[in-house]
Amino acid sequence: MFKTLLPDGYYRNFAEIPSQLFKNKHYMVSDLDQTVILKNYKVHSLSVEAVNSLKTYKEAGLKHLVFLTNTNARELKKRRAEYFAKLIAAQTGLQVDCICLNYRERKPKNIGFQRAISLLGCIPDQIVMVGDQLVADIKGGNRNNLFTVLVDNLGRYHWQSWISGRVIRNKLAFLGLRLRFGLDYSK
Numbered sequence: 001m002f003k004t005l006l007p008d009g010y011y012r013n014f015a016e017i018p019s020q021l022f023k024n025k026h027y028m029v030s031d032l033d034q035t036v037i038l039k040n041y042k043v044h045s046l047s048v049e050a051v052n053s054l055k056t057y058k059e060a061g062l063k064h065l066v067f068l069t070n071t072n073a074r075e076l077k078k079r080r081a082e083y084f085a086k087l088i089a090a091q092t093g094l095q096v097d098c099i100c101l102n103y104r105e106r107k108p109k110n111i112g113f114q115r116a117i118s119l120l121g122c123i124p125d126q127i128v129m130v131g132d133q134l135v136a137d138i139k140g141g142n143r144n145n146l147f148t149v150l151v152d153n154l155g156r157y158h159w160q161s162w163i164s165g166r167v168i169r170n171k172l173a174f175l176g177l178r179l180r181f182g183l184d185y186s187k
């Protein structure tokens with residue numbers, strides 16, 4: 001039962017993903033909140049590390065990035081995701097799109113991942129899926145045959161993530177991987 005939660009790679013943060021990965025895999029689907037940016041509505045700028053790492057990935061072969069984010073149909077969250085997609089495109093020269101998922105479509109459901117795959121127009125094997133949530137990003141990525149990379153979440157969990165039960169589900173998933181496979185992801 002825990003097999004779909006197993007990432008293909010694990011790094012402490014987004015900037016530590018080795019750029020060689022993008023020599024063969026030219027596409028990235030990434031979570032946004034707590035993976036690339038802090039979930040903080042007062043922050044409107046990108047970290048230098050995130051921008052620099054994306055530039056390095058582009059030099060290595062990354063062509064197109066799609067953010068896949070649960071926005072639950074909230075306009076503010078959608079506008080924020082679109083704002084960051086444009087900002088990253090402007091600062092890195094990468095082609096960047098974002099797919100905002102409503103509550104019914106939320107990760108790990110297949111619909112968003114399938115939409116990302118058809119937008120990128122490549123085979124799933126060429127896509128690196130990056131995220132901080134085992135139960136949403138990694139599980140969904142694995143089920144759709146993407147190469148999954150887990151990173152530690154940036155900052156602390158947002159209060160909404162606690163209330164929705166997402167934090168608890170994720171912590172249980174980490175516990176499951178530790179008990180079943182002996183893996184410990186610094187959690």
Ligand SMILES: [Mg+2]
Pocket residue numbers: 031032033034035131132133
């Ligand atoms: Mg996240």
